[in-house]
Amino acid sequence: MKLLREMIVKDGKIYDNNVLKVDSFLNHQIDACLMQKMAEVFYKYFKEEEITKILTIEASGIAPAIMVANLFKVPMIFAKKSKPSTLKGEDVFTAEVHSYTKNKTNTVVVSNKFITKTDKVLIIDDFLANGQATLGLIEIAEKSGADVIGVGILVEKSFQDGRKLLEEKNINICSLCRIKSLENNEVKFDIADDEK
Numbered sequence: 211m212k213l214l215r216e217m218i219v220k221d222g223k224i225y226d227n228n229v230l231k232v233d234s235f236l237n238h239q240i241d242a243c244l245m246q247k248m249a250e251v252f253y254k255y256f257k258e259e260e261i262t263k264i265l266t267i268e269a270s271g272i273a274p275a276i277m278v279a280n281l282f283k284v285p286m287i288f289a290k291k292s293k294p295s296t297l298k299g300e301d302v303f304t305a306e307v308h309s310y311t312k313n314k315t316n317t318v319v320v321s322n323k324f325i326t327k328t329d330k331v332l333i334i335d336d337f338l339a340n341g342q343a344t345l346g347l348i349e350i351a352e353k354s355g356a357d358v359i360g361v362g363i364l365v366e367k368s369f370q371d372g373r374k375l376l377e378e379k380n381i382n383i384c385s386l387c388r389i390k391s392l393e394n395n396e397v398k399f400d401i402a403d404d405e406k
């Protein structure tokens with residue numbers, strides 16, 4: 211998506227040749243207009259599928275996911291990074307997710323009330339790096355018996371393993387921006403899935 215690439219070049223900051231900071235428009239301060247436009251691209255890409263739920267993980271996935279859910283007119287569910295007291299005693303689906311940026315492993319949780327074997331799930335997240343967050347969400351969907359229809363990603367770091375791991379599972383991936391390198395303080399892009 212051209213607009214997202216332009217925003218990254220203009221406002222993104224690169225750290226250690228492999229981390230992209232986009233907190234002025236994507237995951238701290240949020241450009242709602244850009245989010246809406248990105249959600250429209252996901253909608254166009256997946257609209258032939260009978261999506262029944264949008265699934266993401268807190269916190270940064272929530273903003274894009276809710277906009278996509280609004281277009282599909284289906285509920286959005288976000289996996290919680292710890293089991294809150296309000297879910298104590300309830301049955302939940304869980305997966306272990308290691309965070310690349312925080313170097314921490316969380317047991318992420320979704321109540322089994324909100325995802326069932328009749329669901330067709332579209333997973334949305336802000337970044338795809340090593341794929342751990344997305345694979346955790348796929349594991350949760352699989353534990354519920356739901357079908358994973360696809361994965362929509364705002365920013366894919368194609369030089370990390372995430373995409374390869376999802377392709378090995380035959381997942382349909384739509385990354386709006388694919389970064390092939392962040393070396394020498396410069397962003398180099400690959401062709402995005404919505405432009406193929």
Ligand code: 5GP
Nearest residue numbers: 229230310311337338339340341342343372
């Ligand atoms: P993965 O599980 O694919 O390794 O990483 C996905 C998660 O890590 C995303 O949800 C995102 O929060 C975070 N992440 C990974 N790489 C980056 C990065 O370069 N910049 C930012 N801002 N977040 C990242």
